[in-house]
Amino acid sequence: MPNVCVYDFARGLAAHTNLWVPDKLLFHPHEGRLAEPTEENVKAAQDGSLKVNLPWLHERMDSVNENPHPVTGSSDHYVLYDRFHEGNTKDPKDILRRIQLVPELKGWLNSQVVEQFFANMRKSNYFLSNMSPSTHVFLMRNITHHYNTVTNKKLLERQLRHGRLGKINISLSALGQAVVAPQVCNKPRETTETVLNPAPSMSEPQVRVDNKKANRRSTDGTFPDLCGPPCEVLTKPENILASRSSWCFVPHAGQQQLVC
Known part of the structure; x- marks a missing residue:
């Protein structure tokens, strides 16, 4: 399960998911918020002075918690609002679910790409809507997988396989990460x-x-x-x-x- 989920209605996703397993909340801490929902934190977020660092997004941490993510090493799970839908909620506590509070994500996470992907997927609604739920989920995962594969391939060819990096072998690890392996002598x-x-x-x-x-x-x-x-x-x-x-x-x- 990813450490950070971005959703149009983050509050509803966190509430719905945590209701399924009330004994062990999937989105924690603070029910998927970036900080404890106190008046001080809400006011600091409104003033723009609240920053929540997630250093494990850049460098893996040594975690002693249960079920850490294999890439980040963290077992925390947050639900944040998409930048285009931050105004979908009137709860003042939901300001603690905004992407710009995280320096590691601010200016780096481009949620517009997802909107473009959904717009491209509309042409498939006519046959996806007629499928059973299990078939629908299976095919959606396949379509998304092939879309990501083509996107990653173009990215590697355009940004990594040019200039002085042309002599480098690039492969995917077991976790799907691009690993740069230079041709040694x-x-x-x-x-x-x-x-x-x-x-x-x-x-x-x-x-x-x-x-x-x-x-x-x-x-x-x-x-x-x-x-x-x-x-x-x-x-x-x-x-x-x-x-x-x-x-x-x-x-x-x-x-x-x-x-x-």
Whole structure:
């Protein structure tokens, strides 16, 4: 169950849902409100001085509560009003269900997208309304799933797969999150090591190699190709990224010889 639900009539959704399980309220704390419905909190929300931070929306928290969300780690569940329908209620306590009270959601949550999706779904009402409840719910979930899949695919192609991020592999985790996995230099380094001659031991005589000859690829193996195309790819500016692979980078024999 998501930690934050946005609904046109949040008060009615919270009351209806909590009536089904009165022994263990699904929307809590404060019956899904962002703060305790006291006169001080209501007045502070009206003045614009009340802010309710939900840091687990950005960084997962270590929760000891029962049934925490797998992504956020929080077991709190709130019901907030859609920005277009905040005036649907006359209860002053419902001001504690507004999105702008949460800094992590203010200016980031675009509820207009949902209105556009519902407008697009109107063309399907003629056959959805004739289905049984179970079939209706099943098909609605399928339509929504395919819509989200197409939207996410366009987002990845437009915003993540361009420019210097073009060399990155993007996959979905078990929770449906987009995971960025940059192509590390393991394979190029293995390829480079196969074409290099073994590093000379300390007992062998060291032969000074002329710089001009060392820059050329030798056909007889006398002058090994210390850094070939794989190393050239790694040093291009568009391929230099902040990734975990750079923390444990181990230079191959040719690179170590150049450093020495």
